[in-house]
């Protein structure tokens with residue numbers, strides 16, 4: 001047995017310059033950043049205040065950072081694919097199939113698991129405890145562990161860029177293509193271990209948030225007084241708890257096939273590939289709602305805040321959310337109508353799918369009626385919300401079209417399908433993330449983002465989205481399948497070229513966002529939010545200073561209605577005038593459990609990919625040891641004295657009062 | 671869409687009965703949904719414009735949060751649309767179930783389809799000829815396809831004839847199509863199947879009955895046999911394969927492929943070349 005398993009110098013792609021240069025560049029940047037951190041003496045701060053933090057707000061910010069960086073990585077893949085196809089008409093383009101196939105696989109995998117998921121989970125992390133009026137999530141150390149397990153998965157996917165290869169079997173690795181016989185290299189193994197590890201993290205997040213929302217609300221906050229975002233987060237996390245075990249089990253079966261010669265999904269030996277496809281979509285369809293439900297919640301908050309009205313039809317929205325939660329488990333077969341299940345089965349799943357559209361439609365109407373009779377202020381978050389409404393309705397319509405089996409027999413696996421799900425994921429999830437970031441950024445960092453650049457980013461994104469995906473819808477109707485490394489059909493070409501122009505517009509939008517961030521940081525004094533309530537918000541997070549102190553609320557708020565903060569403002573009590581009774585606050589102590597577990601999880605994953613058995617065992621033992629060590633700690637909590645709490649809270653009151661005095665003549669508070 | 675319908679070659683330019691019906695359902699569904707989607711989009715833009723904060727003419731209703739009548743419309747209107755669409759789905763799914771034979775006068779043609787790395791094999795069992803990457807069909811004759819895969823999953827699709835369906839190893843899917851016009855069409859795999867996937871397209875030639883018979887005669891005169899050696903050579907990976915024909919086929923080859931009872935490639939094939947044994951171009 002070799003000491004390093006199957007790992008050797010050949011694993012590094014010496015003869016393919018593209019990934020090597022890209023990977024080298026990324027490594028160089030990472031080393032440079034790390035060196036700067038160490039040399040400038042930031043390491044202790046970073047370690048104590050961020051990496052080992054169990055504060056939900058910091059974990060949320062780190063999740064979002066991870067999501068943004070990975071979205072960038074996935075976007076690079078998208079540029080490669082779009083430009084490649086532009087050159088692949090009756091030609092080979094510039095990416096040979098073995099690269100092109102890796103790129104669309106890593107694009108999908110990264111965007112869903114390490115881009116969109118961390119963005120959504122990050123926003124929930126930051127906002128939900130604040131909106132519930134509590135000090136943290138139910139299990140803070142688990143929360144940190146979830147983050148670092150997700151990061152470990154992301155790391156593995158990116159290591160595969162330089163050490164070995166990534167999977168070439170698509171973001172959902174259908175067998176038999178993903179079995180050892182047809183994918184003998186380590187690509188699928190990287191995929192499997194990355195998702196097995198991050199999947200555990202996501203499941204723990206789900207448990208954590210379900211517990212938090214069910215068990216830890218501020219006094220007076222009955223279920224029907226929770227914000228819409230809390231409801232959609234609850235639904236999303238219930239789906240995580242129900243669906244992610246299916247994903248993990250399915251991937252474990254594929255792993256057993258590949259590592260131990262099992263026959264769950266092989267064509268030979270009594271396996272059945274259709275079982276994989278059923279199982280993966282039994283997770284996969286709920287997954288798309290895991291992503292989009294929190295975005296629905298974000299838009300509910302934003303539309304109501306910027307329309308200066310409560311959310312219309314709150315109860316109806318709650319029912320619709322829970323309806324989606326249940327129905328999304330009953331429709332998975334619409335992803336493979338073309339596997340030939342028969343008329344009745346196809347029809348049943350087609351109809352079930354369109355019922356989701358009814359429930360989603362209800363939500364759309366309620367958002368519209370929220371705007372009706374409002375006074376709508378078009379700040380960046382509201383622009384994203386409007387862009388979402390228009391875009392998502394179109395995506396929902398094409399979704400229902402694909403749910404009509406005879407139409408799906410013409411459109412399945414075409415670029416029309418690709419356009420559909422980008423329409424819903426970009427228009428729903430990505431817009432939602434951008435809207436949420438713009439909306440809660442001042443809460444997190446104490447200053448607003450620059451409006452002008454935000455508006456520019458919005459319009460470029462909208463233009464880019466339609467420039468890319470209208471052509472893809474059309475070329476899908478012309479019969480062009482997804483994942484083509486080259487093509488000979490002349491009629492497809494103009495559309496592919498148009499889509500390439502669109503992807504460059506996306507690049508411009510991205511640059512606008514980067515500039516926005518830089519400009520905002522430089523002008524942070526001018527953009528400072530001294531009130532803690534820059535948008536005249538309606539839920540509890542706006543009752544805290546920006547950024548909120550580590551304990552969130554100096555005095556536990558009590559809730560009187562559906563819009564707790566709005567009620568407080570209307571009654572003009574407690575949070576505005578009088579101080580509460582300050583008491584000492586106990587908080588969980590920062591600890592490295594999550595980071596160390598994540599580290600060893602990466603080691604295990606890497607060792608398993610290359611079959612370095614001793615290292616895998618070592619990693620497992622070490623990870624277990626960390627848990628034991630954590631369980632035996634003596635002082636799990638630290639205490640913040642009542643005086644300290646009072647000092648922080650009074651400072652905030654003072655700055656808010658000053659701000660109000662300065663602006664009172666403008667009558668800023670609604 | 672209207673623009674595209676003018677464009678030839680896509681799924682909105684059907685050349686066979688099934689594709690005609692499927693694209694009809696596609697357009698009907700879009701039309702049905704536009705009844706609700708178009709007003710919604712218009713209302714979104716109208717509300718967004720009228721209720722902008724700077725418009726002092728717009729009425730401000732800060733406490734308007736519920737209306738029973740509106741809720742009824744909220745739920746009822748989409749439900750009605752989907753009820754109608756549900757009918758469309760139910761009938762369409764049954765009428766256009768790919769397993770369902772096409773009722774038409776005359777005999778139906780049997781074609782057995784096998785996806786390979788990375789090309790398509792079409793076996794004509796009644797004629798006992800076969801072709802690679804070329805599907806020849808007599809016009810206005812219902813065709814019954816039996817489809818499987820000798821490799822990973824693929825999907826068989828001729829956009830202008832309709833009815834995409836999976837090709838899976840160890841399984842048989844069935845499809846019924848009928849081409850209504852003579853001419854040249856194209857087909858491809860829509861399910862990603864590995865490095866050579868992009869080259870898995872095939873020519874579809876719809877001929878008159880006499881020309882079809884002539885093509886069968888032509889195939890019988892070909893120099894290639896789909897015997898065990900020939901099949902072993904065919905199994906080997908190859909990309910962007912030019913069409914060619916076989917004059918003979920191993921008896922019941924299709925069933926043997928499905929049940930995994932053909933001898934594996936390495937057992938019979940010694941030639942090192944990765945080129946298919948008989949790469950002669952058709953006609």
Ligand code: HEM
Nearest residue numbers: 288292334335357396399400402403412413417421424425
């Ligand atoms: C009204 C709502 C929706 C309906 C009726 C719907 C319907 C469908 C159908 C029928 C398919 C399968 C099409 C095919 O494979 O041929 C599909 C695919 C897909 N949808 Fe949707 N969808 C809806 C909303 C969404 C949302 C909200 C998301 C994501 C946030 C989403 C993401 C996806 C993805 C990722 C795929 C396919 C992925 C793949 O094949 O790789 N959809 N949708």
Ligand SMILES: [Cu+2]
Nearest residue numbers: 285332334335
């Ligand atoms: Cu789905």
Ligand SMILES: [Cu+2]
Nearest residue numbers: 487488868869
């Ligand atoms: Cu080609």
